[in-house]
Amino acid sequence: MLLPFFAVFFAFQIAPLIWILVNSFYSQTEEAWGLENYTDILSSPFYLQAIRFSLDISFWSSFYGVIIALIGGYSLRQLGTGRLQRFVLSFANMTSNFAGVPLDFAFVIMVGLNGFFTLLLKKYGVIDGFNIYSRDGLILIYTYFQIPLGILLLYPAFDGLHTEWQESAALLGAPRWRFWLHIGIPVLTPALLGTFVILLANALGAYATIYALTTGNFNVVPIRIAALVAGDITLDPNLDSALSVLLVLLMTLITVVHQWLLRRSYLHAAP
Secondary structure (H helix, E strand, O other): OOHHHHHHHHHHHHHHHHHHHHHOOEEOOOOEEOOHHHHHHHOOHHHHHHHHHHHHHHHHHHHHHHHHHHHHHHHHHHOOOOHHHHHHHHHHHHHOOOOOHHHHHHHHHHHOOOOHHHHHHHHOOOOOOOOOOOHHHHHHHHHHHHHHHHHHHHHHHHHHOOHHHHHHHHHOOOOHHHHHHHHHHHHHHHHHHHHHHHHHHHHHOOOHHHHHHHOOOOOOHHHHHHHHHHOOOOOOHHHHHHHHHHHHHHHHHHHHHHHHHHHHHHHHHOO
16 A cells, blocks of 8 residues: 555655766766765855855744744634634635745835835835845745744644643743743744744745746855756756755755754653
8 A cells, every 4th residue: 555655755755866866976077976066066155155045044034934923823822713713724824825926026016126115114214225135135025935834833833732831820920921931932842943944944945936036146055956957058957966965965954953952852841
């Protein structure tokens, strides 16, 4: 019964990864096997900048996304089970897939150089200007499509927080902030770490949104991968494979660190 599953898993997950890994060791310029592709990437300020920008945008958008999703998930839990809660969950599920060209178009209209909110805030002197095509603008857009996914991932975690715990803490004289500091946040820490890693992976691999907004002029890893595999001038699928392998290794490292932190959180939470 498991044979079809393993066949599909190997064909669409393992086989492409093996193909990319093997081809990453062949240098198209040197026409020889070796580590030249990895050396070129790790010694190039251009590719190192792409990795740094990708990590920067992904980290901050995931961080803001988790914080806002935590507040949103808790507020949603306080609504109880009802029509409004089902509507908000359905809306979050829908907007978690709202990315790419439609999302960019909406943000250009609202907070672009001549967007509605940009002109309104400039008129009242709140801001001097806002460039949606900059690092801060990209973090804002990334955070937007991270929030619904974060809410969907964190919402079930609040089932682990029992109302009796907060009531008992209140009866013992503990203020609300002490309950969250010593009980609420430690209980939710595994879910927060897991959600953060998933959002980080989601942002690191995002391509359509940043490409549609900047037409490939912002230097991040997905843009460089696409340029190397489909570019007219810089076509080099083997170097592209090496860059893809480095991205996979980066995500593997993040996942390993996440698992280590997760084990530590469970150990500290254990009685």
